[in-house]
Amino acid sequence: PGIVRLAVHGGLVVVLGALITARIPFWPIIMLPQGILIVFFFTLLHETIHETAFRTAWLNRAIATVTGFLILLPPVWFRYFHFAHHRHTHDPDNDPELMSPKPETIAQYLRYLSGLPYWIGMARVTVVNAAGRNRDGFVPEKGRDKVISEARWFLIAYAVLLVASLVAQSALLLWVWIVPVLVGQPLLRAYLLAEHALCPHVANMLENTRTTFTTRLVRFVAWNMPYHSEHHSYPAVPFHRLPRFHQIVAEHLRTTERGYVRFHRKLVGSFDRRGG
Template sequence: MDHKSFLASLSAEQCRDLTETSDRRGLAHLALHFGAIALVGTLIVAQVPFWPVLMLPQGIFLVFLFTLLHEASHQTPFRSPWLNTFVAQISGFLTLLPPRWFRYFHFAHHRYTQIPGKDPELATPKPEGWRQYLVHVSGMPVWISHIGTLIRNAAGRCEDAFVPVGKRRAVRNEARMMLGAYMALLLACLALRSPVLIYVWIVPALLGQPFLRLYLLAEHGRCAYVANMLENSRTTFTNAAVRRLAWNMPYHAEHHAYPTVPFHKLPDLHKLTAEHLKVTEPGYASFHARYAPQLSGPVQTDPAE
């Protein structure tokens, strides 16, 4: 059974139940995620004993706001549209990823998942050699990409095919507002001679990004280039803490099969799709233990370069 056949098998009542959004469920989950960032950030600012160690969990909490941005781009974490938009803006700002631009990018990814030449995620190939793997996991390429996207969009040079021509001015304005806000924060820190943002945001984000890279690689890495969402996406079984941190996105094949299902209903959707899933993994360590041995030797560079 492919995802289209599966969706056709659902009753109208099942569809209504699965796609029911909730401000209460969304806000409760949001309070835990933002609460963790605020708590650890406060401990860092207070410089409690061994406070530098806290920058790692702070970074993990911060970079995994990407999964909230992703969810909010579907308008599913909350019933209220304005809440989805607001949370996407905050999450995008903290992860240097413009939310409006990302929404267009992500919708193209859903429409053409694992279709070479059409899925924008495939524009950056998955690592095939050890050097590529280590560079990918470092997170530096993604930071460079995010900054480049912001600068290019702010300059009015967005030419991404997935961004409608009529929406490019809005994408430009979004990037300019984000860059302006970053500059204002920088100037404020310089005026106050305060390094607080370095310790509670910048360095933690750099430390946390490798964990997000390892997590995201499992979503489609080594999956088939086919249209069936139950085969081109991977569901990874993991513990409750990781599922909570990632807004239940480890149920990734389920999400791609039925993207309007909110995060808190994905476990219910999984019960219905479990027997039809083609690609699953018992954990992220297990995925990388299988992925790594398939990597080739160090990537050879052209001597003429």
Template sequence: MDHRALIAAIPAQTKEQLQQRTDRAGLRHLTLYVALLGASTAGIAVQVPLWPMLLIPQGLLLVFLFTLSHECTHKTPFKSGWINEAAGHLVSVPIILPFTWFRYFHLAHHKWTNHPGNDPELAGKPRPEDWTSLLLYLSGWPYWLGMVKTLLRNARGRIDAPYLPARQHGAIRTEARILLGLYALAIFSLFFTPILFWLWILPVLICQPALRLYLLAEHGLCPPVANMLENSRTTFTNRMIRFLAWNMPYHAEHHAFPNVPFHQLPALHNWTQTHLKSTSNGYTEFTKDYARSLNS
């Protein structure tokens, strides 16, 4: 059974319940997330005893803001549209991910998931196939370089990707210019105080491999087929990672039915679990499997 047949088989009332969005669930999750980030930020800022140990939780909380930005592109974490838009734009700043641009990039990824020629996540290139390319990928360098190039290109109005609608070109250009201005101010501030280096730059550099590995598991080693229950991986993991990633380890479920908000994905999993084709029992298992697939 492919994802279309599975979703069609779910009773209409259940599908309606699965798609119910609520500000309460999203704001509760976000409040706890921000509280944890605020605590680690304060600890580093005032240099509490053993404060360098806070760089890892700080970095993890920052880099995994990607998953909230991702969810906001679908307008599902909150019922109120303006909260989705505000959260999406705000959390994209520390991870250098222009939100308006990313929304259409990501929707194209959903349309062409794992298609070698059309999925913009692949951009015509395979995922890491040897140890050298894997280590480079995990470093985050290709991501940072790619996003700087994207911002500069968008800021100049060179917006030509087929998945970016012409009606949004002006917004994408303005967004890029605002972000470049903010990053220029951040770099300038380093001449006067190193606070952003410790609170932002160093933590996201340290923890980028964790996010890259998590993202690699979403579709890595999955076949280039149309069935979302096969071209996307659900990874069975612990509550901490599911919290950080806004339940996105249920990734096959998300691709099969992207209108389902994060807090309903465990319920959707009850319908998909016997039909999933690509799964891993944790990220350690996936990493071992991926390592075995690499060319020497």
């Protein structure tokens, strides 16, 4: 199932990239779906660091590297970050996801959705790691050399692509990759907010994590991660088994929502508008 979904997801990115390159009529509009597909490689990256996307470890690592490179999220560092998130889900004192607070005003909400904090934050993380100054508590000492090396290789590769584009006087990567991920990132930010925002700060994974009922299309591009409470409760369950697993545990879920629009209405309604 992983190979098939990768072929479809990646194939769509290639096809849309080719249409943008060919400058077909209204080609700038295609950059939005292109960007959505690329930034939602985040959910594939997430599956690969759990090693549940594919059967072989080397393929999980390879795809993690490629997808992480495309969205500026070094996978070795992210694996340590994400596993700490699983160990301390929604714990205000220990969950690294809560180091950056969730939006509480309209202004914070719009800034978060813009994706700007993500890009600035990950650029800073990558540069700090490459400089050998990583001090993240969730990164073990034995893993720091890998985190440093990974960041350096990422920066070298980005620099090579930039220089090559300048020498070739080509804006190809700008239109098929850079601009698309910038315009697509807000959709990923909106999706990710629903995973834990407004959930209670308790230890129960069926309560501190939200499952959002949505369309097949969203479940496809998100690699079934809208079944997020199920994933947090039993992270070893691979993405393609989550729909069936949901049927087994559905009656035990404590935090669910019927769609992302409904979630965001509730989230915005919870804001102190005086601070917005």
